[in-house]
Amino acid sequence: MNQIQKHAWFNIAVIAAAVLAMILIGYLWNxxxxxxxxxxxxxxxxxxxxxxxxxxxxxxxxxxxxxIQLRSYLASFVITFAIAFPGIxxxxxxxxxxxxxxxxxxxxxxxxxxxxWSLVWSLIVLVQYRGEES
Amino acid sequence: xxxxELKTKLRRFRxxxxxxxxxxxxxxxxxxxxxxxxxxxxRYAPSLPLAFRLAKTFGVTIxxxxxxxxxxxxx
Numbered sequence: 001m002n003q004i005q006k007h008a009w010f011n012i013a014v015i016a017a018a019v020l021a022m023i024l025i026g027y028l029w030n031x032x033x034x035x036x037x038x039x040x041x042x043x044x045x046x047x048x049x050x051x052x053x054x055x056x057x058x059x060x061x062x063x064x065x066x067x068i069q070l071r072s073y074l075a076s077f078v079i080t081f082a083i084a085f086p087g088i089x090x091x092x093x094x095x096x097x098x099x100x101x102x103x104x105x106x107x108x109x110x111x112x113x114x115x116x117w118s119l120v121w122s123l124i125v126l127v128q129y130r131g132e133e134s
Numbered sequence: 135x136x137x138x139e140l141k142t143k144l145r146r147f148r149x150x151x152x153x154x155x156x157x158x159x160x161x162x163x164x165x166x167x168x169x170x171x172x173x174x175x176x177r178y179a180p181s182l183p184l185a186f187r188l189a190k191t192f193g194v195t196i197x198x199x200x201x202x203x204x205x206x207x208x209x
Contacts, residue, residue, distance in 0.1 A: 002166060002168060060160075060164075060165065060166045062164065062165035062166050062169050063165070063169075063180075063181050063184060064165070064166075064168070064169045064172060064178050065166065065169075129168070132168050132171065132172075
């Protein structure tokens with residue numbers, strides 16, 4: 001498994017932990033506070049660790065790996081935007097353009113879009129590397 | 135993304151060069167072993183610089199290693 005595959009699996013694990021945390025907090029305590037579980041997504045900030053030097057050698061990310069990453073970023077960009085803009089229209093439809101909506105929807109929307117972006121990126125990376133030996 | 139129009143004899147050159155391993159070849163040309171595997175199985179077409187490095191490793195030309203079959207191209 002190369003560094004990009006490890007990064008993808010790490011993202012999926014963090015997203016799963018965030019979703020699990022939200023469900024547990026909501027079920028055991030309070031559904032209004034459940035969205036705090038999304039804070040687990042902050043662990044994705046540690047992902048550069050996968051690309052650090054080890055034993056004096058930088059991990060190899062060659063031209064094929066870069067192409068796979070580029071395709072994954074393109075797919076996650078397209079899918080995230082495909083969800084984001086209809087979502088904006090949906091909010092306007094639900095609340096009307098004259099009314100205001102709860103403040104919580106803004107961080108929630110950003111958090112959910114971040115989840116979608118990371119999940120799609122990770123899945124596309126893993127699909128492109130499927131069946132390969134390390 | 136497979137490239138059926140591109141045939142490669144990379145594996146044969148590797149074996150003829152004292153049964154060089156995929157890892158050893160990968161290190162010589164500066165890519166990962168997964169990339170060498172993908173090139174040999176036709177799942178990846180290398181860039182021109184990489185193709186030149188591969189050819190130089192075995193002391194041959196790019197055309198000796200890679201063969202382009204026009205008839206496989208879809209119209």
